[in-house]
Amino acid sequence: MSLKKCPECKGQISTQATACPHCGYPLLPHKQSTSKRGRPKKSDKQSLMRLPNGYGTIKTLTGNRRQPFAAMVNPKLTLNEDTGKSYYIYDFLGSFSEKIDAYKAIMRYKENPYDLKNDLTVKELYDAWLPKYISDNNLDDNRRKSYDAAFKYCGPAYNIKVVDFLPPIIEEHIKNAYKIGERGSEAGRKIAATYIIKGNIKALYNLLFDYAVFRRIVTENYARTFTINTNKGNVQKSREGRPYTKDELAILWDNSGDIFIDMTIVQCYSGWRPGEVITLAVNNIDLENRTYTGGVKTINGINRTVPIHPKVLPIIHKYYHEAIDIGRPMLFGRTQKFHGSYRYIENSFRNSLLKKESELGILGHVLHDGRHTFSTFAKEYGVDEYARKKFMGHSIKDLTDRVYTHMDIEWFRTEIEKIL
Numbered sequence: 305m306s307l308k309k310c311p312e313c314k315g316q317i318s319t320q321a322t323a324c325p326h327c328g329y330p331l332l333p334h335k336q337s338t339s340k341r342g343r344p345k346k347s348d349k350q351s352l353m354r355l356p357n358g359y360g361t362i363k364t365l366t367g368n369r370r371q372p373f374a375a376m377v378n379p380k381l382t383l384n385e386d387t388g389k390s391y392y393i394y395d396f397l398g399s400f401s402e403k404i405d406a407y408k409a410i411m412r413y414k415e416n417p418y419d420l421k422n423d424l425t426v427k428e429l430y431d432a433w434l435p436k437y438i439s440d441n442n443l444d445d446n447r448r449k450s451y452d453a454a455f456k457y458c459g460p461a462y463n464i465k466v467v468d469f470l471p472p473i474i475e476e477h478i479k480n481a482y483k484i485g486e487r488g489s490e491a492g493r494k495i496a497a498t499y500i501i502k503g504n505i506k507a508l509y510n511l512l513f514d515y516a517v518f519r520r521i522v523t524e525n526y527a528r529t530f531t532i533n534t535n536k537g538n539v540q541k542s543r544e545g546r547p548y549t550k551d552e553l554a555i556l557w558d559n560s561g562d563i564f565i566d567m568t569i570v571q572c573y574s575g576w577r578p579g580e581v582i583t584l585a586v587n588n589i590d591l592e593n594r595t596y597t598g599g600v601k602t603i604n605g606i607n608r609t610v611p612i613h614p615k616v617l618p619i620i621h622k623y624y625h626e627a628i629d630i631g632r633p634m635l636f637g638r639t640q641k642f643h644g645s646y647r648y649i650e651n652s653f654r655n656s657l658l659k660k661e662s663e664l665g666i667l668g669h670v671l672h673d674g675r676h677t678f679s680t681f682a683k684e685y686g687v688d689e690y691a692r693k694k695f696m697g698h699s700i701k702d703l704t705d706r707v708y709t710h711m712d713i714e715w716f717r718t719e720i721e722k723i724l
Contacts, residue, residue, distance in 0.1 A: 312411075328356045328411060330404070353407050359414055360394055362406045371399040375406040377413055424521060426469055426512070427462035430455055433515040446647060454504040457481040457497045466513075466521050471529045478505050478532055499533075506532050545676035548572065552666050553677070559664060564657040566619050567636050571674025572681070573613035573723065575696040578671035582648050584635040586627045589620065595713060596620070596635075599697050608697050611717040681723045691719035 307316045312329035323330050330353055353362060360377035376394035383390045397413055400406040424432075438448050461469065461477050481497035497505065509527035516522045548556070553572060556565050567581050576584070580598050588597040594617065597609045612620055623635050630639060630646075637646040654671050661669060675696070682692045693700055694716065 323354055328354075328359070330354075330407065353403055355407070355410060360397070360410050361392075362403060362410070365399065369399075371401045373400045373403045373406040374398075375400065375409045375413075377410055424466050424516075425463050426458065426466060429466050429512055429516060429521070432519075433512055437511065437515070444645075444647070446645060446649065450504070451508060454501065454508045456483045457501060457505055458508075459483060466516050469526065471526045474509055474527055475530055475532065478502050478509070481505055502532060545672050546669065547677040547680040548666075548669065548673060552669075555664050555666060559660075560619065562660055563623075563636060564653060564660060566623070567653065568657060568674045570616050570619060572677040573616045573720075574610050575675055575678040575682075575692075576610075577675060577697075578650055578653060581674075582634070582636055582650065582653055586624060586633060586635055589624050589635060591621065591624060593713070594717070606697075608694065609713065610695055611713060611720050613720055613723065678723075682720075685722045685724060687719045687722050691716055695720065 306319050308319050309315070310317050310324040310326060310329055310331075312324060313327040315324060315326040317324050317326070317331075321331055355361065358379065360375065360379055363374045363376055365372045365374055375397040377397045378395040379392045380394075381390055382393050398406075398409055400409065434448065434451060437443070458477065458481065461474075464473070478497075479502070481502060482494050483497075485491050485493045485495050506527065510525065513522065513525040513527045517525055553569075556569055556572075559565050560569060570576065571578070571581055574581075574596075576598065577600070580600055583600070584596055584598045590596070594612045595609050596612060597607060599606045599608045620635070626632070626639070627635055627637070632638075632646040634647055637648060640646075650671065657671065658669070661667070679692065679696060682695070687695075690700065691711075
């Protein structure tokens with residue numbers, strides 16, 4: 305007897321085997337040297353599709369069907385109390401046009417079993433998805449609160465079954481989204497979602513249906529089959545970024561000590577995005593080697609290390625020691641918890657900064673302008689292009705630079721310190 309490899313699991317099996325003993329994969333019958341006369345027995349054909357014990361069964365459905373083979377899984381022995389006889393009941397996995405496809409579907413299911421319940425409501429799906437998504441992506445409580453805030457506008461969809469929540473229905477719900485006010489003068493009133501909130505709801509449904517596809521509740525992401533317009537009427541497009549002038553930057557330096565101005569100054573000498581500078585973790589500040597590590601949004605931006613420019617080192621020192629003293633996990637933040645968190649959200653950063661700048665006579669800027677300032681200064685002072693993109697978390701298009709260029713932190717420090 306000789307051996308061969310199973311085409312499915314690559315295990316060693318006999319050349320005479322009709323099914324792999326390791327994974328159950330059906331094999332063509334071994335050709336005997338002496339042929340038997342007559343038609344093959346029905347049992348010989350069935351043995352080719354024999355499933356391992358406990359896997360399930362394949363049933364042939366009656367009638368003229370395009371998919372006559374039903375894959376059944378999770379056998380449960382049940383007693384008929386009237387007759388005293390026992391029988392198996394199964395969960396329906398799916399129907400298939402070919403028996404081999406039903407067989408493979410059962411084998412795949414047993415490798416990675418999943419919940420076959422497909423009558424989950426949108427609310428039940430959200431309750432199952434949220435803690436898993438927060439945990440898997442190591443997100444903080446503020447992100448959870450932002451998802452909860454968006455989902456409050458989805459009340460009319462809570463009890464709709466996920467399988468019935470089709471693209472036109474989702475789109476209609478987003479367009480007419482509202483919530484019932486809970487506090488003050490809004491209590492009991494219907495509050496329509498703004499265009500920004502509608503965009504947040506659409507993004508939330510995108511993630512929810514990604515999870516529904518993962519759970520095999522649906523076969524495609526219904527929410528990603530359409531887009532919505534999140535601009536109200538003909539709202540003027542937001543302006544392009546504008547760097548701070550050197551005179552404006554000098555005014556900011558003169559008023560250093562205000563946390564929102566200090567965060568903006570740090571942006572001007574590092575390239576951090578607004579959302580990155582407010583989430584810089586104390587644990588990622590290395591004062592000895594004068595670097596900080598952070599970043600969000602893109603694969604090139606996440607966990608990037610940037611040398612601390614000498615001009616902003618005193619600012620970093622100040623807020624680092626402040627954070628250590630009060631137990632704040634992030635570099636920049638409140639000195640006392642607000643709603644259980646030290647962190648500022650971007651809206652707080654934006655409103656407080658623009659108010660302060662207006663008082664100083666600096667007008668027309670937005671949060672990203674510190675980042676625009678850094679990029680402009682880097683270009684002006686001759687910072688290497690590869691280093692500039694690395695600092696800002698942008699992708700490197702050139703193959704040689706992207707794959708084969710590896711510079712140490714001191715080289716990057718030399719480049720960033722070209723900015724005066």
